[in-house]
Amino acid sequence: MTPAAQVQAAIEILDRIDGGMATEKALTGWARGARYAGSRDRAAVRDHVFQARRCWRSYACLGGAETGRGRMIGALRASGIDPATLFTGEGYAPAPLDADEREAGAPPRVDGDRLNLPDWLVGAFRASLGDAAEEAAQLLCARAPATLRVNRRKGDIGAAQEMLARDGVRAVPLDGVRFGLQVTDNERRIASSSSYLNGLVELQDASSQAAMETIPLEPGQRILDYCAGGGGKALALAAREDVEVFAHDANPDRMRDLPVRAARADAPITLLATERLAETGPFDIVLCDVPCSGSGAWRRSPDGKWLLENKDLEAVVHVQREILTEAAALVAPGGRLVYATCSVLQSENEEQAAWFAHHGEGWSPLLERRWPISRTGDGFYVAHFRRDC
Numbered sequence: 001m002t003p004a005a006q007v008q009a010a011i012e013i014l015d016r017i018d019g020g021m022a023t024e025k026a027l028t029g030w031a032r033g034a035r036y037a038g039s040r041d042r043a044a045v046r047d048h049v050f051q052a053r054r055c056w057r058s059y060a061c062l063g064g065a066e067t068g069r070g071r072m073i074g075a076l077r078a079s080g081i082d083p084a085t086l087f088t089g090e091g092y093a094p095a096p097l098d099a100d101e102r103e104a105g106a107p108p109r110v111d112g113d114r115l116n117l118p119d120w121l122v123g124a125f126r127a128s129l130g131d132a133a134e135e136a137a138q139l140l141c142a143r144a145p146a147t148l149r150v151n152r153r154k155g156d157i158g159a160a161q162e163m164l165a166r167d168g169v170r171a172v173p174l175d176g177v178r179f180g181l182q183v184t185d186n187e188r189r190i191a192s193s194s195s196y197l198n199g200l201v202e203l204q205d206a207s208s209q210a211a212m213e214t215i216p217l218e219p220g221q222r223i224l225d226y227c228a229g230g231g232g233k234a235l236a237l238a239a240r241e242d243v244e245v246f247a248h249d250a251n252p253d254r255m256r257d258l259p260v261r262a263a264r265a266d267a268p269i270t271l272l273a274t275e276r277l278a279e280t281g282p283f284d285i286v287l288c289d290v291p292c293s294g295s296g297a298w299r300r301s302p303d304g305k306w307l308l309e310n311k312d313l314e315a316v317v318h319v320q321r322e323i324l325t326e327a328a329a330l331v332a333p334g335g336r337l338v339y340a341t342c343s344v345l346q347s348e349n350e351e352q353a354a355w356f357a358h359h360g361e362g363w364s365p366l367l368e369r370r371w372p373i374s375r376t377g378d379g380f381y382v383a384h385f386r387r388d389c
């Protein structure tokens with residue numbers, strides 16, 4: 001495909017998303033019908049679509065229309081490219097710009113357009129992030145960094161760099177995390193690289209790694225990952241120390257890949273059904289990596305930014321409190337409860353920790369930390385509590 005044909009494909013996919021289809025589904029649907037598209041074409045189209053989804057409002061402003069075509073015109077203008085160079089109508093290129101399209105388009109002015117945030121969220125975003133809000137919103141408009149966690153059961157940072165390099169993936173050590181690597185070249189080759197396939201490295205965001213490193217571990221401890229999902233956090237803990245790790249999720253299907261990932265990492269993890277929690281507990285550490293807005297990681301899944309509504313946020317805050325209450329009952333006396341989100345919103349972070357400190361009797365706050373959205377990591381938050389009795 002020519003670059004112009006890739007833009008035309010993105011326009012068609014963006015129109016489907018505008019019609020209510022999820023981004024991944026719209027991309028998969030297009031890819032199924034586009035047998036002519038090679039892997040590079042698919043990657044280029046995907047990049048266009050995800051970038052437009054991150055900058056949904058500002059690109060529409062710059063392009064002068066809330067359509068796939070308008071957004072791709074805006075995307076090109078945002079990159080300093082004259083859309084007329086690709087909108088030629090030749091072959092599979094988009095049709096040339098008409099007079100109205102050439103005139104239309106202006107820099108975004110209102111906050112929601114400028115920051116690429118839903119209007120209802122702008123106030124809470126600013127209140128939560130203060131002076132850092134503008135930069136955070138801008139960072140959410142860029143591609144997420146690709147970061148790896150080196151599995152110390154299988155090797156060290158140097159060995160991982162070397163092995164990755166043999167597969168053409170370049171990566172450099174990350175500041176602030178002990179086992180982190182930032183991929184600088186060929187991130188698309190990670191999943192097929194031998195270091196990934198043999199469990200030497202795992203994909204894991206830098207802030208999420210740093211957050212897990214705040215949890216002190218001692219050999220022999222029993223740890224429950226109460227909201228394990230795919231098991232990224234459980235794997236990070238199991239790799240660090242000879243601890244017994246249990247994984248639970250209200251939706252056990254979310255853990256279906258975990259046994260394979262654990263075997264690949266040489267990190268034994270026991271899956272626990274809800275009805276077995278009480279008989280298997282109590283645990284020295286219970287981690288609650290709760291469902292949340294995902295606002296710290298919206299550059300990876302930008303649909304979340306546009307689909308979240310105030311009522312969803314209120315509902316998830318309620319679920320987070322229920323989880324904290326359920327999970328707290330599973331912590332042994334003297335043990336630790338760790339609350340974690342990939343959100344940057346105070347209502348899901350500091351306000352939840354304050355609520356628990358106030359309502360949970362017999363608990364002492366131990367630590368609270370937030371990581372900003374940055375060039376190297378997502379927004380993340382943890383709060384630790386000790387069970388006094």
Ligand SMILES: C[S@@+](CC[C@H](N)C(=O)[O-])C[C@H]1O[C@@H](n2cnc3c(N)ncnc32)[C@H](O)[C@@H]1O
Pocket residue numbers: 226227228229230231232233234248249250251254289290291292319323
């Ligand atoms: C943020 S995700 C976890 C991500 C995971 N820890 C990881 O590192 O890949 C939150 C998980 O909480 C689960 N969940 C939702 N409600 C729950 C509940 N009441 N009890 C336990 N898990 C719940 C969801 O199914 C989801 O998998």
